[in-house]
Amino acid sequence: MNIINFTEANCKNCYKCVRSCPVKAIMVKNEQAEIVTERCIGCGICLQTCPQNAKNIKSDLKEIQKWIQEGKKVVASIAPSFPAAFQLEQEEQIVTALKKLGFQRVEETAIGAELVSRVYKRLYDHSSWEHVITTSCPTINYLIERYHPSLVKYMAPVVSPMIAHGKLLKKRFGKETKIVFIGPCISKKFEILHFQHDDVIDGMITFDELHYWLKESRFCLRELPVSSFDSIQCNEARWYPLAGGVAYSVLKGKEDRRTVIKVDGIENCIDLFESLKKGQISNSWIEINACSGGCINGPGIQLSPWGKCIRREKVIEYIHKKRSLNTFDKDILDSVREKQLFKVFMERPIQAKIPTEEQIKEILQNIGKYKKEDELNCGGCGYNTCREKAIAVFQGMAEKYMCLPYMRSRGETLSNFIIQNTPNAIIVLDQDLNIVEFNPSAEKLFGYKDSEVLKKPIQMIMQNSGFEKVQRDKKLIYRGNHCLEDYEIAVWETVLYIKEQAMYLGIFSDITQEMKDKESIRKMRENTLNMTQEVIDKQMRVAQKIASLLGETTAETKVTLNQLKRLVQSQEGEL
Known part of the structure; x- marks a missing residue:
């Protein structure tokens, strides 16, 4: 299943997504971009860079709303970067908003980070590990497994804070409870799919999806009352979403046993991996994050009202506010054993x-x-x-x-080939009706070389042309016959005004022979009609003569027959 998808109608072959993808996981087929799931690391950079909004992410929002409508117990685990995502008078107004949307409990994912920190601390002190690479960022985990598999052996074998918190919530409230993670990360959607059969996190929405949901529900966050989180108070783990925050939470300045390296931004991460493979670094503990500046700049927090620097300050401000209120419940955390947080990372190199x-x-x-x-x-x-x-x-x-x-x-070669070889004369004029293009067919038709007419007014070639009609009448196109007596030719001209370039394009077809053929046919038709009329007239005269002769003969015959009749009748009387 693809988490990130493309809308074909909006994809315009700009290749910006291909250019921005750090691992080139985007395939272009039939002029349409498509993400290859096996290559994708879920960084979401393509979502941020696409100028046509041609990409969209799979959303669990409708399913989560359905659970709430059906009356199921739904618990929200919200990432500690939330103060950077919303404009709040007091940070815990977000708890009220989530409960108004239908969540029965709202807890901080930072509780899961407290669990993960325990494993990180032990690994830091583990002398047999040459390097320890933190594994809280799924994007970096995929990047190592697929593109730098030789470094998998250094990946801390522990789940992310989201999964750790999900395990804790399922243990406390039962497997039938629906756990929803809310955060700034797209790759968490990929991670949830990989843990799908473990029934840990049931759904996930980004902060941006929550923005849309709140807007749809017409909640004004700043006007809501404050509600407390339902969770046990977490400790320093609220620093996790900031670059360097994991090291601060885990080590608290005790960085004497190893070289502590803090890296954020995928390009910087890849550069570090190359150094590790070359053996340029030894005995290190590496905090690594795909997003520059940390999770507060993830692809699912783009609707934040704050600039990147302000986002960091908002999270720090919240951490300092809550620090004095910590009542860390060690017993609840102890209910999740370290082996339950274990995760195996594997070499999954791209086979190409x-x-x-x-x-x-x-x-x-x-x-x-x-x-x-x-x-x-x-x-x-x-x-x-x-x-x-x-x-x-x-x-x-x-x-x-x-x-x-x-x-x-x-394209230029093809266009030039067509212009140079078309049998039609093509003339292009600038806005002042000066010639800027005069193709070989135009040279042949008008008897001028292009060198003789370029930059000269069209009136040098012809008067009262379609160019002048288009310019005078403010038309975009003119078509018509034009007899050029000076050249003893007739042309069919089509003249266009190309507004974007402020130029006139004229296409001229020599119709002289066609006009001559038409004149010849017209004369032939006229002669034929004349001859036909003469024949008709002659036939009428003959008919009239025949009729006259027939009339005389008939009369004479009548007289003779009458005389014969009377003679016969007189002879019968005598008898």
């Missing part, structure tokens, strides 16, 4: 075929890169180098024609 040099060379040549100088390494495709992109093409993660310089060059 590496192309040969010949295969890389062939891919590069397909996009016009025949020599080293052709490899611009501009990063437009999202990859740092052309070679890296070629490898991604071979592995099916990228498409050949994602190369923007190549596609631009190809």
Whole structure:
């Protein structure tokens, strides 16, 4: 199941997500970006950088609301970075808000961090471990397991504070209780999926999702009364969401036995991993966090009203307020044994075929890169180098024609080829009707070389053209016949005004022969009609003569027959 998904209609092939992804877990297929789950480390950087809002995250919000509506017992575990996420008069107004939404209990995830700190302290003192890497950040855990598997042996074998708190809550309130984690992290959604069969955390929403829920419910946080957390008071573990906060919580300045290293930001983490693999660091305890500045700058806290520096101060302010109120309940924490917090991390290297040099060379040549100088390494495709992109093409993660310089060059070449070879005359004018483009067909039609007419007014070529009509009548397009008597030709002209470039484009088709053919056909038709009329007239005259002769003959015949009749009748009387 994908936690982060793409909306195809919004994906515009900008490759910004590919460029920002630190592990290149985004595949482009059929010009659409798609996250490859096996490669993803859940950092959420692509969510923050996508300019088209083409990505969305899987949400448990509807399911959580359903549990509440059904009357199930739902407990919230809220991350200690919450003061950085909301505008509150008093921090514990968030407890009131969550209970108004339907949560029966609200506890701080920092309680789970107290449990985890116990294991970290023991590992710090464990002499057999050359290095200890904290494992509270799921994104870093995935980064090591998949991309730096040789360092898995240094990962502290302990669950995250979220899972630790979930185990404690399930133990206290029963497995039928629904535990919901609320925090600033996207990769926690991935982590919950991996613990799905352990029935620890039932659902998770980010602070941003909670913002939407509160807005939908029309709650004004600053106007709500204050309610206390239902949890046992936690101790120094509220420092966990700040860069360096884990070391502060666990070691409290006792950093004499090991080199304590605090690293945040994925690029810095990767740089540290390379140093570890090269043996440049020894006997270290490493606090590591994917988000620069710590969890207070996670991808699920983007709707925070505070700037990054202010977020840190808000959390510190809350820690100092609560410090004097700590009534740490050791017995409840002791109910969760250390072995219940144990977690095995495994080497899960990405299995990807590496192309040969010949295969890389062939891919590069397909996009016009025949020599080293052709490899611009501009990063437009999202990859740092052309070679890296070629490898991604071979592995099916990228498409050949994602190369923007190549596609631009190809487009320009294709456009130029069409303009140079079209049988239509093409003339382009600037805003003042001066010629800026005059293709070979235009040279042939009008009898001028482009060097003779460039930067000259169109009136040098023709008068009363469509260009002038479009300019005068403020039209965007004009079509019509134009007889150019000076050239003894007729043309069909189409003139467009291209507003974005403030230029006029004219396309002229020579229709002289067509017009001549039409005139010839017209004359032939006229002659045919004339000849037809003459034949009709002659036929009428013949008919009239025939009728006249027939009339005379008929009359004479009548007289003769009448005379014959009378003669016969007289002879019959005598008899």
